Amino acid sequence: MTLNPQLNKDGALKHLLTIDGLPRAILTHILDTAEGFVSVSEQEVKKVPLLRGKAIFNLFFEPSTRTRTTFEIAAKRLSADVINLNINASSQSKGETLLDTVDNLAAMQADMFVVRHAQSGAAHMIARHVAPHIHVVNAGDGRHAHPTQGLLDMFTIRKYKGEFHNLRVAIVGDLLHSRVARSQIHALTTLGVPEVRVIAPKTLLPTGVEQMGVHVYHEMAKGLKDVDVVIMLRLQNERMRGALLPSAQEYFKYYGLTPDKLALARPDAIVMHPGPMNRGVEIDSAVADGKQSVILPQVTYGIAVRMAVMSILAGN
Amino acid sequence: MTLNPQLNKDGALKHLLTIDGLPRAILTHILDTAEGFVSVSEQEVKKVPLLRGKAIFNLFFEPSTRTRTTFEIAAKRLSADVINLNINASSQSKGETLLDTVDNLAAMQADMFVVRHAQSGAAHMIARHVAPHIHVVNAGDGRHAHPTQGLLDMFTIRKYKGEFHNLRVAIVGDLLHSRVARSQIHALTTLGVPEVRVIAPKTLLPTGVEQMGVHVYHEMAKGLKDVDVVIMLRLQNERMRGALLPSAQEYFKYYGLTPDKLALARPDAIVMHPGPMNRGVEIDSAVADGKQSVILPQVTYGIAVRMAVMSILAGN
Amino acid sequence: MTLNPQLNKDGALKHLLTIDGLPRAILTHILDTAEGFVSVSEQEVKKVPLLRGKAIFNLFFEPSTRTRTTFEIAAKRLSADVINLNINASSQSKGETLLDTVDNLAAMQADMFVVRHAQSGAAHMIARHVAPHIHVVNAGDGRHAHPTQGLLDMFTIRKYKGEFHNLRVAIVGDLLHSRVARSQIHALTTLGVPEVRVIAPKTLLPTGVEQMGVHVYHEMAKGLKDVDVVIMLRLQNERMRGALLPSAQEYFKYYGLTPDKLALARPDAIVMHPGPMNRGVEIDSAVADGKQSVILPQVTYGIAVRMAVMSILAGN
DSSP states (O other): OOOOTTBOTTSOBSOBOOSTTOOHHHHHHHHHHHHHHHTGGGSSSOOOOTTTTOEEEEEESSOOHHHHHHHHHHHHHTTOEEEEEEOSTTTGGGTOOHHHHHHHHHHTTOSEEEEEESSTTHHHHHHHHSOTTOEEEEEEETTTBOHHHHHHHHHHHHHHHSOSTTOEEEEESOOTTOHHHHHHHHHHHHTTOSEEEEEOOGGGSOTTGGGGTOEEESOHHHHTTTOSEEEEOOOOHHHHHSSSOSOHHHHHHHHSBOHHHHTTSOTTOEEEOOSOOOBTTTBOHHHHTSTTBOHHHHHHHHHHHHHHHHHHHHOO | OOOOTTBOTTSOBOOBOOSTTOOHHHHHHHHHHHHHHHTGGGSSSOOOOTTTTOEEEEEESSOOHHHHHHHHHHHHHTTOEEEEEEOSTTTGGGTOOHHHHHHHHHHTTOSEEEEEESSTTHHHHHHHHSOTTOEEEEEEETTTBOHHHHHHHHHHHHHHHSOSTTOEEEEESOOTTOHHHHHHHHHHHHTTOSEEEEEOOGGGSOTTGGGGTOEEESOHHHHTTTOSEEEEOOOOHHHHHSSSOSOHHHHHHHHSBOHHHHTTSOTTOEEEOOSOOOBTTTBOHHHHTSTTBOHHHHHHHHHHHHHHHHHHHHOO | OOOOTTBOTTSOBOOBOOSTTOOHHHHHHHHHHHHHHHTGGGSSSOOOOTTTTOEEEEEESSOOHHHHHHHHHHHHHTTOEEEEEEOSTTTGGGTOOHHHHHHHHHHTTOSEEEEEESSTTHHHHHHHHSOTTOEEEEEEETTTBOHHHHHHHHHHHHHHHSOSTTOEEEEESOOTTOHHHHHHHHHHHHTTOSEEEEEOOGGGSOTTGGGGTOEEESOHHHHTTTOSEEEEOOOOHHHHHSSSOSOHHHHHHHHSBOHHHHTTSOTTOEEEOOSOOOBTTTBOHHHHTSTTBOHHHHHHHHHHHHHHHHHHHHOO
């Protein structure tokens, strides 16, 4: 009934590639399932046998200790066997194509590929290519999507705010290069957040961002006014070297989240950041470590959300 | 009764270093044992407890994501604890000798070393050196041997052809630098294949290859005639840079396996390749992905064969 | 009752950061606990479920295959989930602070951090920072301490000599740069060894070493006289390049442990070395492989001692 490559013919989740196009019921099912896994990580024995004997391959074509670690922990808490592959020096340099590499790993009876790749669309290409029993999770592809990050952000918002239908959410910073922001926007609009704002200088906004259903602001003073949730984006250092930005100091002055600027939001507003943070660039330490910050709970919930995604896709 | 360093005094397998000199009964026992493990990898829970609590060290002195991964998966499906060691930058650079490194790891109560090394004979040297309760598997040493690859190739041939005694097998390509070919030839002749052919330009044939019991061909047209099995070898890119070969295009023209050339073999001939493939160099994509190709089943069977070897050597 | 950051308010071990300041009862408790784990590593199934479902992070900011491997094996024999993080290229290069990295990993519900860092005090800083339920083990920080190495040395001495109160122990070599020596001296004096000697050229002795309760010698002939235990230290190659030492040959002549020099010690003296050895620099092969050498048993006992430390800190 659907052409969505992430869903099987019964409408159940087969791959998690992007939040774009996923029905609200699927997102809610993931968040509800994650709810049950939060407590697993708080037990003495942080383990459930849901993926026992399953082989999960972390295929990281781009280095990322942090994201790889969260998937590894989530898989181990589900009792899966995890194989970490940092694919640069070896197969790729031996002239093998990406799809040959994937075919070979699939032939080792993989159950799931968690894929991080510098090129947008890599996870989709792999999902289209693999046999039906193999599940693909996009752990970040180029500037395109990072759906588990988007989902853990939604989980965090729901934990602190209870509901989505009455929220004002602002996403601040380098939206142009951010796969995280794209996933967040799709998730927020799908889950019924009535007002999603983006705040950024023109040089860091993708063209046509308004068509994603967001309100565009260029000034923090206006954009942060009365919001319930502030999501800061990481500003990658390499952006400063190009022509996009004058300097880190300048950026911090206009778009860095300081206590003063945060005071414009609602008093109970929460502050989020996908990490790793550049303190003093996009966020002030007083805010990062302040009482409105939920940045570390995001990490904690990220494990539960990834456990939920993996168990929904491949659970025994 | 035997001086074969791979066998104990009862004639049972203690190490797997090379196929050269192993009796047919041992090879057949490994293949028969692997037969039982094929189904393990197809179960929902891909795990058996045969090596539970055993410590298996992957000692890779030469990088190889693919081979290391197959051993890691095989060990995990047998419930062993696997420790991956990529030994370059650390111990070796600290001036420690290879045997001191091995002694140290052995002192951590290792049960098995899976060794990949650029130098021929490295696995033998380690096997001679370690205490009797430690088992060594050669995962490729220099140009010498790669016995588990040879065994998985035999397993694949038996799966598709049923028997060995009535087969014509051709091995095509860079035999000079190939430890894989050497292991295949020993396995094929030991298992009773009556006609083993090698097809290669003179510059890529080791001197005295005829003494291994093979028929030498320099032309595909003659060598492929009526064979049941075609085994293509990988042509390493670095060979092209030296004086051995004119160019990849030239090589492909004369020795690349195309549908036309494959048509000279028996209509039910199977095509094998140890991977990673250089499409358009030693093999045409139409053949690699064609219906006679069993290249991906080789990978699948490779897991079962490695599980068989490991469980025979160290099973509880 | 105590300000020792390693102990909780009941005086039980919370972190293992340094042997300096730990009461004798704690050291003895670790050694006694390790005694029970020696046999685990000798079983067919080398596993106990004491840390099942615990998440142990090996945080190695400095490469060390050997030490990382011993902790990994120890953790796996206790049935913990181990996550290896070699932190250089990734988070640190992304501009994140050390404590932000630690906070993030802690938020993934880590139970223990095993920390190796080039800077003295790194493990202490992390221990001060983390939440109370997280345990920190110092696996070597700068020139400061390497307490599990010190403990495994004590375990080895007790195994071979039975008691501490009647021993003469000599530590030979580069004490200036050695975190190992510092940990050994604290352990030996705490456990009641009446005479601890250090033997080194002046350029390789830290100022004020006498205040640690040791006797200083500059000549092997005098320092080794009648000792029960000789602990050789590794001489790092990079020391030779500076002004501290004339050459490796020269060093070996004066301070390298040869059979001749060892003959000055008691006939039943044991020889120890933390590894990796530089044969022909600080130790002669005839001694390293001789019958007084207990260098490989040190490695074996190192696993048991690390299992003891981990299970005391975080056991279910």
